[in-house]
Amino acid sequence: MLKELRIRNFALIRELTFVPGKGLNIITGETGAGKSILLDALSLILGERGGIRTQSEFGEKCIVEGLFDVAGYDLEKAFAELDIDYSDEVIIRREINPAGKSRTFINDSPVQLAVLRSLSGRLVNIHSQHENTALNTSEFQTGLVDAFAGITEQSNKFGQLYRQHLKKLHALDALKQSQSRLIKEKDYLEFLSNELDVAGFKSGEEEEMEKQLAVLSNADEIDTQAAYVAEKLYGEEQSISDQVTELKNRIKPISNLSAALETAYNRLSQLAIEAKDLSREMEALRSASNADPAKLNHLNERLQLLQTLKRKHGANDLDELEKIFGDISSQLLEIGNIDEELERTELDVVKSAAGLASEASKISKARKKVIPLIEKKISGMLEDLELKQAEFTISAEQMPEGHYNEAGSDTIRFYFTANAGMPPQPLNKVASGGELSRLALCFKSVIAENSSLPTLIFDEIDTGVSGEVAHKIGLMMHQLGKGHQVIAVTHLPQVASKGDQHFFIYKSDIEGKVSTSIKKLTPEERIIEVAKILSGNNPGDNALANAKELLMG
Numbered sequence: 156m157l158k159e160l161r162i163r164n165f166a167l168i169r170e171l172t173f174v175p176g177k178g179l180n181i182i183t184g185e186t187g188a189g190k191s192i193l194l195d196a197l198s199l200i201l202g203e204r205g206g207i208r209t210q211s212e213f214g215e216k217c218i219v220e221g222l223f224d225v226a227g228y229d230l231e232k233a234f235a236e237l238d239i240d241y242s243d244e245v246i247i248r249r250e251i252n253p254a255g256k257s258r259t260f261i262n263d264s265p266v267q268l269a270v271l272r273s274l275s276g277r278l279v280n281i282h283s284q285h286e287n288t289a290l291n292t293s294e295f296q297t298g299l300v301d302a303f304a305g306i307t308e309q310s311n312k313f314g315q316l317y318r319q320h321l322k323k324l325h326a327l328d329a330l331k332q333s334q335s336r337l338i339k340e341k342d343y344l345e346f347l348s349n350e351l352d353v354a355g356f357k358s359g360e361e362e363e364m365e366k367q368l369a370v371l372s373n374a375d376e377i378d379t380q381a382a383y384v385a386e387k388l389y390g391e392e393q394s395i396s397d398q399v400t401e402l403k404n405r406i407k408p409i410s411n412l413s414a415a416l417e418t419a420y421n422r423l424s425q426l427a428i429e430a431k432d433l434s435r436e437m438e439a440l441r442s443a444s445n446a447d448p449a450k451l452n453h454l455n456e457r458l459q460l461l462q463t464l465k466r467k468h469g470a471n472d473l474d475e476l477e478k479i480f481g482d483i484s485s486q487l488l489e490i491g492n493i494d495e496e497l498e499r500t501e502l503d504v505v506k507s508a509a510g511l512a513s514e515a516s517k518i519s520k521a522r523k524k525v526i527p528l529i530e531k532k533i534s535g536m537l538e539d540l541e542l543k544q545a546e547f548t549i550s551a552e553q554m555p556e557g558h559y560n561e562a563g564s565d566t567i568r569f570y571f572t573a574n575a576g577m578p579p580q581p582l583n584k585v586a587s588g589g590e591l592s593r594l595a596l597c598f599k600s601v602i603a604e605n606s607s608l609p610t611l612i613f614d615e616i617d618t619g620v621s622g623e624v625a626h627k628i629g630l631m632m633h634q635l636g637k638g639h640q641v642i643a644v645t646h647l648p649q650v651a652s653k654g655d656q657h658f659f660i661y662k663s664d665i666e667g668k669v670s671t672s673i674k675k676l677t678p679e680e681r682i683i684e685v686a687k688i689l690s691g692n693n694p695g696d697n698a699l700a701n702a703k704e705l706l707m708g
Contacts, residue, residue, distance in 0.1 A: 156609045156640035157279065158244075159222040162196045164215045167662075169670040176656045179636035182644045182673075183651055183684060184660030189671030190644050193660060194281065194614055197221070200247045201279055202272030204257075220248040223278055228607045233277050237270050245278075247271065277607075282599055283614035287591045290569075290598060291583040293560075297567040299598055300549065302605045304525040306518055313514050314561040320507045327500045334497060337490045344487055347468075351480040354464060356473050361461055364454050381437040389434035396430040399423055508557065515564035522551055522565060529601065536597040539631070541624045542590065544575040589619030596631060603639050611635065613643040617650050629653035648688040652705035657681045681706060 160173040167189055184190050195203075200221045226243035234241040239261055248260045259271050289295050301310045389396045403423035410420035461473065470476040526549045537545045552566045560566070570579035573590055586594060596616055603611055617628050629650040635641050636655060645651050657676045662669050676684055685702035686694035694702070 156224050157221060157642070158224050160193075160197060160200075161218075161220045162193075163218045165196045165199075165217045165219060166192045167669060167671045168192060168196065169665045169668070171671065171673055173658065173673055174675070175640065175642055175658075177636075177640055178655030179633050179653060180640070180642045181651045181654030181657045182642065182660060183646070183657070183688060185662075188660045188662050190660050191614070192671055193673065194283070194612065194644065197279070197612070198281065199249045199251075200271075201275040201281070202268055204268075216253065217251040218248065220246060222246055223609070225278065225609065228277075228609055230277055230607075233274065237274055239264070239266070239270070239274070245274075247275070279610040279612060280599070280602075280608055281612040281614065282595060282616055287588075287595055288583075290591065290595055291581065293567060294562075295598075296549075296569045297562045297565070299602055300522050300526065300529060300551075300567055301518075301562070302602045303529050304521045305605065306521045307606070309514075309521075310518060310562050313511070313518060313563055316507070316511060316514065317559055317561050320504070320511055320559075323500070323504050323507050327497075327504050330493065330497050330500055334490075334493050337486065337493060341487070341490050344483055344490075348480070348483045348487060351464065351476070351483070354460060356461055356464075356476065358474055358477065361458065361473060364458055381441045385434045385437035385441075388430045388437070394430075396427055396434070399427045399430055403427060511559055512557075512564075515559055518563040519551070519553070519565050522563075522567070526551060532601060533594075533597050536600065536631070537593065540593045540597070540627045542573055542593060545571065545573045545590075546575075546579050547571050547594075548579050587619065589624070592616050592619050593624070593628070596628060600631065600635050603635060608639065610640045610642065613641070613645075615644055615646060617645055617647050621647065622649075625649035646688065648685045648702065648705055651685055651688060652702070652708070657684065659684055678706075 156177065157175055160171075160175075162168045162171045162173075164170075171193070173193065182190055182193070196219045199219045223245045224243065225245055231241050242262065246260075246262055248263075250258045250260075257268075259266050259268055261271065261274065297310070298307070301307045387395055403420060403426075406416060406420045406423060410417045461476075465471070465473075465476055468476055468479045470479055530548055533547045534545065537547060548570045550566075550568045550570065552568070554560070554564045554566065558564065569582055571582050571586055571590075571594065572579045573585070573587075577585075579585075582591070582594065596613070599611060599613070599616075602608070613632070617625055620628060625647040626649040629647070630653060632641055632643055632650065633653040633655075643650065643654070651657065658673050659676050659680070660671060660673050663672045664670070682699060682702045683694065685705060686698040689701055690698035
């Protein structure tokens, strides 16, 4: 339960500490004093996003901190699932700087807002007037039935299974689409693969062929020039080889006279050898470059084929073309494997569907078992709240076989009529504001009785009622407070008088600015406050007497 709420620099609140107790805690105050601001601040530590009200009138960082006692509410598992260390006391803090940047802490450890929402949903439930519309939703109505049946966790797990099943169905559909697309492409891919395979190209092949082509295309010129060079080097009289040999012979007799002459002789000897070898290489080049029209034609055709393949596949070189060939081969392999993958996925979907059907059947049976009990309980509570002719029913329509929602295979709908002889209809079509308020209190009471929710907060849930109905609502809240901490903002004296503690919201002046404050009323102050609610700011003796009577009753 909420042991303490501390608020600093939130909207009109400079600094406020609210310490509710066990049972029913009543909050009253003048219109505009800040009751809604208090609940808005509390909503911050329950995970709501900070709105314009977080902008403090005092221009400083907003801090909202709540101390909760969670001992005995079986929350250890919830803490473990959220990876939070469990302790019997939990401190939740939200900090929002003037720029709007928010930080969230649980027991001084920073957490994401989603984690806070998940945890706070186990600690506090706030019901305000505008939330009456939520009573008409399938989620709320199904949740109430599940809470009464004790299958909330089972229903939540079904939702997880259902979402997983949808993912599997989407995966199966994607595989089928891929299979259909690949089958259509198979013949063309096989043609491309065969074409590239027959081509048998390899990296660097083009460069080598271009060199060979250059030689063959210039065979005559190579023959002429190589023959001339060979002749000059070694073949004709007074060739370079002969001239070098003559010079070598002239140096030989005197080569031993100095190191320089010996070096010159050796170099000339080497030149003679080089000239002879180079002449032989030129003759060999002539033989290798003989015109070969067949080979020349083959090279041209081969290069043209490779150019055509590169253009066809948008490749810049053979390395890219080789990668494309590998991709095509992979696609063909994928076509070969997709049937097997499709079969596995279909089997997985069948198993998943069978699991859903089994779980949905169990959930449906549990719901149908308790629906008559819920109808009876709610009807009895409505009678206590002066709706004696009201009729409340619940339908659980079974979806077609194989169809589900996140809560199972049922569509839960609440029907209501306040008048005898009129058939029950959906709540939003027949319930007035006051009737919805009473229904909301009944529903919340049923949920609270069948869950371990520590704290319930009602923000003017008694709107639209008065007199004896208000008195009964107050009694029901007080009874609810015996098993839970209840915090109720009210404007009705009948409800205010039933509180175990009574807090008063008021405005005060701090540093020349209006600030919202709260105080716990003494028994004497409670009499005056209830009297004011009865008759205005200056209650007379009759109002005071009526207030005492209400508080004693």
